[in-house]
Amino acid sequence: MEAGELFSLKGKTALVTGAARGLGREIALALAENGAALVLSDIQYPADTAAAVEETGARWMAVQADITDEDQVKTLAERAASEYGQVDILVNNAGVSQLSYTATEDLSQTEWETIIRINLTGTFLACKHVGREMIAGSGGSIINIASTAGITGVPRAPAYSVSKAGVILLTKSLALEWARYHIRVNAVAPHYLETPLTDGLRASEKVYAGLVKQIPMRRFGKPSEMIGAVLYLASQASTYTTGTVIVADGGYLSQ
Numbered sequence: 001m002e003a004g005e006l007f008s009l010k011g012k013t014a015l016v017t018g019a020a021r022g023l024g025r026e027i028a029l030a031l032a033e034n035g036a037a038l039v040l041s042d043i044q045y046p047a048d049t050a051a052a053v054e055e056t057g058a059r060w061m062a063v064q065a066d067i068t069d070e071d072q073v074k075t076l077a078e079r080a081a082s083e084y085g086q087v088d089i090l091v092n093n094a095g096v097s098q099l100s101y102t103a104t105e106d107l108s109q110t111e112w113e114t115i116i117r118i119n120l121t122g123t124f125l126a127c128k129h130v131g132r133e134m135i136a137g138s139g140g141s142i143i144n145i146a147s148t149a150g151i152t153g154v155p156r157a158p159a160y161s162v163s164k165a166g167v168i169l170l171t172k173s174l175a176l177e178w179a180r181y182h183i184r185v186n187a188v189a190p191h192y193l194e195t196p197l198t199d200g201l202r203a204s205e206k207v208y209a210g211l212v213k214q215i216p217m218r219r220f221g222k223p224s225e226m227i228g229a230v231l232y233l234a235s236q237a238s239t240y241t242t243g244t245v246i247v248a249d250g251g252y253l254s255q
Contacts (some may be wrong), residue, residue, distance in 0.1 A: 010035035017095030020046035022195035026223040032058035067122030077129035119163035137181025175243030191249035216251030
């Protein structure tokens, strides 16, 4: 098989959560440009992403859904499978960063539960219901977007760190459980990226300088720099890869 064919997604259907902006938008476009049909989902209707995917010529549908609501996630999975016959690729990208960077002793239970519910429970619900469709079909590839925060922890961000650590362990657990169904489950763990989630951090020159000083490459990553890992995990290039975490962090964890 030629290298180009290894990464081709022609004939595949991909469902991307959190597709309205940032990394989710970049992932959706890359999958479309490599031949996949797209199911775009977000808590807000992903109009801009849908328009961009339309320009690639890829087939697409958009479903507005709250990933913390199990009924909505179940409907999303069923609609995607009904429309396309099978969901071959699931990218669990929807998530939030720490809502405030207060001291942990001042962190409210409400904020803790909100972050865990969106980042971890939402990922679980999407895996559960899309995974059920994959089990009934011919398998597939699930790609969970984790974070280096789930590996090392981040001061004043315990909820975010715990949620992403949970995503990593969910990834490994499902990889073990679903391998017999020909479902591969992997994760991508970026460090800080230039997305709307980090606008607040980058708005302060002092904060940004302090953060990039800890990164050997001395900069935040770009969403486009995550695409290679996602395409690898989504395609035939990674048919013997499951339960792994691909880290893309500018060298941060090498120190």
